[in-house]
Amino acid sequence: MRETQILEKGTAHSEPKEIQGHLMCSARSSAMDRMAAEIGHALNNHLAVVSGRAELLVFNIKRGEVNRALQSAEIISEQTERMKRLTKILMNACVWDDRKAECKINDLVKDLILFIQPQKRFEGVEFVLKLDEELPTVKIDRDQIQEVLFNLYNNAAEVMAGGRITTRTEYQREGNSVRITVSDTGPGIAEGLERKVFEPGFTTKKGGHGLGLAVCRRIVRDHGGTIQVKSRVGEGTSFVITIPLDGTGMAGKNRL
Template sequence: MEKKELKDTLHLGNSEDSEQKYRRIFECSMDGLLLWDNDHRIIDVNRAGEKMIGIPKERLIGHRVYEPHTILEKRKQEILKHIDQVLEKGQTCSTVIFKDEEGNSRYFDCSSQLDILGGINFTIFKDISEKIEIEEQLRKSATLNVIGELAAGIAHEIRNPMTALKGFIQLLEEIITKEHPMYYQVITSELTRIDSIINEFLILAKPHATRFQENDLNKIMKETVDLLSAQAVLHNVQFVTDIDSKLPLVFCEPNQLKKVFINIIKNAIEVMPLGGNITITTKMLEGKRVQVSIQDEGAGISSEKIKKLGDPFFTTKAGGTGLGLMVSYRIVNDHQGSITIESEEGRGTTFFIRLPLDLNEKKETL
């Protein structure tokens, strides 16, 4: 064999070996790896990326990088912005939000490089959804702890004069109702409202006299829906339920969870003045967790306002106090669960309440 032929043969062998090595590295990487062309179409994706996206490789290759991961125009524009930055700067890093096939938002840290080989572009991505959720829980938890301490002091300071006022109003009931019955009704109604706000303050401070036991979450939700059905009818609102009948029992305090469901469903009814559907779903999640989702067909909430929901005294309702959602966050936090909110302006809002089947440290306060 001539020297040139031998050299060519050795070069071919090394090339094949290198290709196999790169393929193994590509497929075995723990990060998601994506190859795409200048027409934004996916050329290849590794196993980790396929698993993170949650869609088989066969359905990804040939599609543009924003299909079929998202059905929302806003999400598509976020991905296109990332692509434009890659084409302009040659490389870029950003956090991109996708929608999975169940409609849940997934957050990915993406780092992309332009033209790594003959018109092929390269993206490394990592699913940081759990990290984002934990950070949000920690932020809400820290806020609730501070507000809880403040709420306890305020509630106790207001309750004492309130008790005196209610007592004197009852003594004067006969006189006032004879001369000014409407005034009496307004006074007693407002005192009841103040008392309700005080109770919410006390729950923020710390739920008390609660007993955590195994309970049927579907039963709790059914009782809540029955309780609010009359209000729903008045607002031309229908409940659509998709209940997992095989849902296991959840270690919880039923009355506290019912308060959470009431707060969220009442808000959903109020944001649909012309009526519509409220879709309630329960299902099992991985990691021994259950999820309750409550979806309305209201006007939706901007991303800026979503970040503030649950913050002290922030509300999107005229005349609201913002305490209802704060209380809900406190209760779910005490159940070692989480509340996440997804919304698109003009498309409605969905609340996701996720709860563990069993608490790390079982609670039972008599």
């Protein structure tokens, strides 16, 4: 009789967990569906611009309008770059492989900034590094964490006319983790919107798709970490990433 009671009690406890698991999977699937739809819509818009500008480019060339032809070519190039970023976001969102390896975060930050600093989008931006030189290595997917930082740098540059981006790394003994803080001197985020910035589809930028930060959060969570935003209007925004040294995330499970 007691054995029956234990089994019934166990069943009663397992059902909510099973239901909760199904609900979580359903929520993640729904988030992925929304993201795919948003990306498809954004790609379609960019393709429409490229198609229209390509026709105009041919027309300009035939009429010998060199300056207008160059303008159309620049717009096509810009739209193509945006489409490349969207496809990369989609690919990152769908990657389920665990490709983590020991990595020096400071070297990753330096290499990334060295690569992106000459790009036109970062023209006039000052990069400041405050790196903990005694930072231990951390087990991460280097490409994915670089993608997270690139998104943060790119977002900051888009809202600043010049300005400064500061990257700070610190070792957190409590929790045995690495903290990466990316701060800018931009206009800041309006009060009440901080909690929405990681939602797929949410954006305050004209022409933005609102997917970059959602993928950033997914990548950080897959490393067992957290990403938070702190902002004050008129003073700038900081994103704080914390990742455990062993990179123990829920790879392939904790989607968005």
